Amino acid sequence: MAFSYCHSLFPPLQPQNPKPANFKNLKLPRNKSSLRSPSNLIPWNSLITKHRRQGSIQAALLTFFELRKSGIPPDSFTLSVLISVVQELADISLGCQVHALSIKFGYWGEEFVANSLIQMYASFETIDNALRVFEGMSDSASVVSWNSMIAEFVSSELFSGGLKLYGDMQRVGVEPTPTTLSSVLKSCANLKAVSEGKQVHAQVIVRGFVPNEILETVLVDFHCRCGEVENGRLVFNQMKNRNVFSWNSMIRGCSQIGYREEALMCFQAMRRGGITPDKFTYNAILAAAATEEDNHNLPREFRLIHASVIKAGLVMDRFIGTSLIAVYSRNHCLREAKLAFEDTNSTDMAVWSSMISATVKNREGQEAINLFVRMLGLRIEPNSYIFSSLFLACSDLSAIEVGKQIHGYSFKIINSLDSAAKNSLMTMYSNCGFLTEAMTMFDSISNPHLVSFNSMISVLAQHGLPNEASKAFKDMESFGLKPDDITLLNLLSAFNHAGLVSEGLELFASMEKMHGVKPKYQHYACIIDMLARAGEIDQAIGLINQMPFRPEPSLWRIVLGACGKHQNIGIGVQVAEKLIELEPHEATNYVLIANVYARLGRLAEAENIRHLMRDKGLKKEEGLSWIEIKRKMYKFRVEDKSHPQSKEIYDKLRDLMNKITSTGYEPDVSFTVHDIEEERREESLWYHAEKLAFAFGVISTGEGVKLRIMKNLRVCGDCHSAFKHFSLITKREILLKDNYRFHHFRDGACSCGDYW
DNA sequence: ATTACTGCCC
Known part of the structure; x- marks a missing residue:
């Protein structure tokens, strides 16, 4: 919004030679009648301030330009207002120009000007610049300057830097305000600096800063985040007035350490107290639900909370959306998770990331890949976390070709995958039977952690x-x-x-x-x-x-x-x-x-x-085998004839079986189904799913190509023996993954040494 | 005549 404002303010730039916006090439409107030209500075300053207060950023700037044209030099009053005007425009190059003006007129170290500059640079998220201004202030730094600087460290998540600054502040003898201490406490909470935080808590009391709703809320949060919910509760109970922030902190504190019932009780107490829950409240309460693992009967109260979320019109919120997805997903309600996801209608990467991760965890790898494709269609850029989930999906599906494609695509999007994604890749390559690639992936992790070694x-x-x-x-x-x-x-x-x-x-x-x-x-x-x-x-x-x-x-x-x-x-x-x-x-x-x-x-x-x-009407789990040929997965059942090349597959398999019978393979009929006639027993062994998959692999690939076959049950002894012979007569390496381990067949032997 | 600092979600 701020940028479109700039465009109406500045004249169109020359198309051939675009220049950045600056004060010199501004063309001002001609109707000066509305602007009187006061000859001394104070009315100018008042006018600029008035415009800013009224939210007329454009008018404030125009007035400043008029002042410059009048030749009257601005003073520190002018500049501090001007800086705050530029801050609202969120234009860093204009910001640097007003900084330069402050230096030019000699006010760069003046307290109010410097405070405004620190604030401006902080809002531009350029903490280095803010710090440079702050350091240039020397003695003129007031408690507001310190507070701004400490707050900026905290919001940049440089918590120990924030604490260090607080120490410096005490050393130079500047007295803290409640603002100072709330920033400091937030740092302590994040650093889990329990004893430091407790000292600050003491300061809060000694200095008589309570009651103060903000400070008390931070204290509740501090104690809870350091794992001492009881202390948080104590502060909370002593509060005179509790607003939605304080309730949220308390609920969050309970839910974070798994006090589910407590969190729910707070939630109800809050509503009884007439405070309307907001999105933070719902998020905290949903987090409490998400901590419950493997709860197949998702408690009724959480369905009610979801209903309240819908009623409150919060289903589009990305934080709420991710929480709902997490709750349903962890409780194996993928369908509900998907509904909550669709309700968000979000293009936020984190929302998509949670949904993709939820599908993978519920072992719907194909659905995860479908979501990924949909996401790319919406031009949402995937991050390392999403890639990690996708690799696990491919691992689960044993879909190496798709997996490699996504791995390749990740190079285009991300400079380097994080070690979590690399761990997933390792698992994927290994699970698909690419042991060497998995080991290479491990070697590429520059600083392997416990999880990498475990994988x-x-x-x-x-x-x-x-x-x-x-x-x-x-x-x-x-x-x-x-x-x-x-x-x-x-x-x-x-x-x-x-x-x-x-x-x-x-x-x-x-x-x-x-x-x-x-x-x-x-x-x-x-x-x-x-x-x-x-x-x-x-x-x-x-x-x-x-x-x-x-x-x-x-x-x-x-x-x-x-x-x-x-x-x-x-x-x-x-x-x-x-x-x-x-x-x-x-x-x-x-x-x-x-x-x-x-x-x-x-x-x-x-x-x-x-x-x-x-x-009893019971059926054994059906034996299935898969083989991936040219990015497509082919699935076979026992005696499966559904494949269009079925005739060729059976011809090939009969040919192979006859060949291995002459090289010493003996059928083991104890693996047959026992309700068939004796003479058909041997033959029924021939058409086990993994043998069909193998025959299909042989006719679909060139000579000597290694084949990788997957099976959902444990490999049967007869197939194991047949595969050893297959590897010999076809001169192919065969990798067979069953639901227990990998078998590498080569030159008539198996890596398991027939022990499995 | 002036600036400005703090609390709760993936």
Whole structure:
């Protein structure tokens, strides 16, 4: 708005030789009749001031130009008003010119002129200039100058600089005002400088500055932000008058540390007290809701609050919008989050960023990419945070081609991605089977943090590289970083995947002593998985019974799976009974026990279990495989014939199967479905989804090209064996990602060493 | 005849 004002003020510039606006080439209007020409300065100053007070910035400036033409030199009164006029125009080059005028007429160190200049430069967000003026003031600096300067440090988030300035102010003997102390307290709150802030609190009392609504509000905020809500509450309770600011601070304070009920009670008390909540209030109260994690039944009161937000006409507010998105998203209500998002109708990057991140967290990667495309269509510039979310979306979708495209695009938009985005890229490349690229990405992080190392160790664990994971762990320690629970979990999982039982047990036993991390449920689950898969089923069950957590059914399922692998029917049946009692409607439990029987050749019993399952109307999760060819993802089911090239795919697959049969592949019928006739059993193995995906990959790419295949369930033993042979006869590397780990097939062998 | 400093959201 200020700029359009400038345009009406200044004559059009010469098109060939545009010059910046300045005082010299101004053409003034001719109707001077309205402007008298007083011969002494005071009436001029009064007139300029009057115009400014009335909001007539243009008239104020014009009057000043008239004064210059009259030849009367301006004084400090003129200049201080003029500076505040220019400040409102928000034109930095005009600002520099009035600064120059102040120097020219010798008033640059005068208190009022300098104060105005500091204020002006502060409003232009050029703190260096403000500081230069301030430093030039020497003795003329008043408490207003100090306050302006300290406030400017605080609003530039240079909190310790603000505190330092306050110290200087005390040293030169300038007495603080309530304004000073509120800025100082804000610094303390941000720096979590508890004892300094408390000293200031004492000053507030000693100097008799209370009651003062602003100062008390800052005090509430200070105590809450330093984690001492009770102290904040104390200040709040002693306040004579509470306005919307003070209530907001109190509600915010409660919600920030998860006092959800307290926050709600404040909210209600506030409304009872006749104070209308504003957008800050709603935001604070929604933040309280957002802190609740995994609350599948979003409390009714928050739907009511959303209703109030709509009624108050605040749905378009970007802060409210992001809060609503966060609340719904965390509670797995993505549909509602999307509605709140559409209600904002916003082009604000942060709003889009929250929505994209919400979709990714709810595992709707494709939707995240759709949103991104829509966002680009609106010419909203993505930031590093959005890119990070998108990389995770691609990781989740295993969509490497799209991921690379977005990675490439990010170079065009952003100079360098932050380390969070690089961590996401690492995960993406790894998850899509590009281990080398993931490691390169790690190396490109100039100052890797804990999260970067954690991601790297997790990547190495998933790819079955325990030695490399241990090395990364040691590198991390030599970087001076202390491992957290995630680091240790990832390292345990590296040992688990590789079957390094004694290393795993050793690390598990030393977690608390060596690294000060108490094993959590996940650590126990990892070790139990490791023991069970290694055949130490009794030991695994022993640990389940003695761990300080209640085992989830999924833990028993791990044991049951291991019983199948190690053909332990005795424990298998016991565990299956327990599981079916706990979760009578979970199909996997029936499938697992049926597999235990099948592996032992007890096909009739296996069949009975499957019938039982079918009678209950339960269906096992369908096995699916994906392969990405030329930026398109192709999905296959078992015996899938939906692909247009289906005939070619089946021909190729039959050809491949016949070839590997002659190189020593033997079908393992224990992996077949058991309700089909004996003679069809072998053949049904041929058309498992991952084999179809592989055959499609072979006919769709050139010779020797590495193929990457994804699967939603764990790879079956027969496919694992077939893929080893495939890698040999097609001379291709094959990467198969199942829901547990990566298998790199090459020259007839798999990276997992057949241990998975 | 003059300037101006403070509180609550992603």
